[in-house]
Amino acid sequence: MEVKIGRAGSLESCDVLITVFPQAAGGLDIRIASIVEQQFGEQIRVVIENTLAETSVHDAVIEVRDRGAFDYAIKARLLTALGRAGLVKGARNE
Amino acid sequence: MKNLRSLLFVPGNNPAMLQAAGFLGADAVILDLEDAVAMNEKDAARRLVTEALTHLDFGSATVIVRVNGLDTAFGADDIRAICTTRTEAILLPKATAERISEADALMARTNLELIALLESALGVEMAYFVAKASPRVQALFFGAEDFTADMGVPRTKQGHEIEFARARVALACRAAGVQAVDTPFTDTNDPDGFTQDVLRGRVLGYTAKALISPRHVMPLHDLLQPDPSEVAQAHRIVDAAEEAFAAGIGVFSLEGKMIDAPIINRAKHILSLAALYGGGR
Numbered sequence: 001m002e003v004k005i006g007r008a009g010s011l012e013s014c015d016v017l018i019t020v021f022p023q024a025a026g027g028l029d030i031r032i033a034s035i036v037e038q039q040f041g042e043q044i045r046v047v048i049e050n051t052l053a054e055t056s057v058h059d060a061v062i063e064v065r066d067r068g069a070f071d072y073a074i075k076a077r078l079l080t081a082l083g084r085a086g087l088v089k090g091a092r093n094e
Numbered sequence: 095m096k097n098l099r100s101l102l103f104v105p106g107n108n109p110a111m112l113q114a115a116g117f118l119g120a121d122a123v124i125l126d127l128e129d130a131v132a133m134n135e136k137d138a139a140r141r142l143v144t145e146a147l148t149h150l151d152f153g154s155a156t157v158i159v160r161v162n163g164l165d166t167a168f169g170a171d172d173i174r175a176i177c178t179t180r181t182e183a184i185l186l187p188k189a190t191a192e193r194i195s196e197a198d199a200l201m202a203r204t205n206l207e208l209i210a211l212l213e214s215a216l217g218v219e220m221a222y223f224v225a226k227a228s229p230r231v232q233a234l235f236f237g238a239e240d241f242t243a244d245m246g247v248p249r250t251k252q253g254h255e256i257e258f259a260r261a262r263v264a265l266a267c268r269a270a271g272v273q274a275v276d277t278p279f280t281d282t283n284d285p286d287g288f289t290q291d292v293l294r295g296r297v298l299g300y301t302a303k304a305l306i307s308p309r310h311v312m313p314l315h316d317l318l319q320p321d322p323s324e325v326a327q328a329h330r331i332v333d334a335a336e337e338a339f340a341a342g343i344g345v346f347s348l349e350g351k352m353i354d355a356p357i358i359n360r361a362k363h364i365l366s367l368a369a370l371y372g373g374g375r
Contacts, residue, residue, distance in 0.1 A: 015109050071149065076144055
């Protein structure tokens with residue numbers, strides 16, 4: 001499967017911008033920047049990790065720029081970014 | 095589907111608005127995957143709405159999703175995705191009897207209902223048959239913006255160009271026994287224009303209206319309530335009719351006017367609206 005950069009979401013309030021990069025070296029690298037990082041940084045990481053596990057994605061760089069998104073929105077944006085990256089079914093506007 | 099007065103559009107790709115949707119007082123919210131979403135964001139909106147429907151609480155509002163039309167590359171996938179959620183109804187754009195049948199087939203093994211958005215000359219012309227194309231169809235929704243575009247005529251605030259089509263859809267709703275949803279009023283800074291537009295729909299038989307602004311919710315609910323004097327008169331007519339019926343009289347006089355079956359039926363209709371909307375204006 002060809003893996004490319006996939007991006008979804010926005011920097012609007014209550015949203016999150018997630019970018020998925022190919023990881024040539026293998027493994028997961030999750031980078032989180034959030035306006036509520038102190039309070040919810042760990043929770044955001046859990047949502048990201050659970051969603052990656054559900055979709056069997058084990059090799060990718062995930063960059064998360066959060067503007068206070070709820071868990072459902074983080075999951076939705078990650079699934080869309082993964083789809084656009086070609087890592088899960090549900091690619092762009094299929 | 096419960097009786098609805100207000101159906102408020104909410105853009106499907108905006109988390110903040112989705113999260114607020116259940117708190118705005120509308121009888122129903124329409125999570126929009128169609129016109130409110132850019133072409134290159136259709137996949138994102140579908141994911142976001144699907145997750146929102148699984149995790150957000152929309153309170154007492156009936157939840158409806160406007161999918162993309164079945165004449166687009168997105169419509170069928172939208173319906174398949176929404177079928178897995180707690181949505182109560184799908185609003186199908188550019189509805190025709192054939193499109194309703196296609197949607198119905200995609201919704202097999204669900205209890206989802208359909209609202210048919212009539213916004214083309216063909217759709218309006220076939221309104222009754224669209225309503226009857228599936229038992230899932232619970233309402234027809236007249237969409238004036240696309241309708242006037244299809245007709246190639248300008249859309250005006252006064253709405254003379256939509257009078258016939260608007261009336262025709264309301265008539266079809268009554269004939270088919272489904273709810274009638276009027277077209278939105280798109281100028282959120284013209285409260286008087288909104289009032290006139292609601293009343294124009296109401297006299298044609300529309301019992302509900304689509305809205306694009308939460309500011310229109312409460313004014314709409316007020317405007318759709320029957321007038322207290324109408325309600326009081328309806329009570330007098332129905333009470334007198336019951337007395338006449340008990341005495342074996344078919345036609346009688348009340349306050350100098352002949353009262354017969356159509357007038358009694360209209361009075362009963364006003365009382366049912368008053369009960370539905372919680373009293374008089």
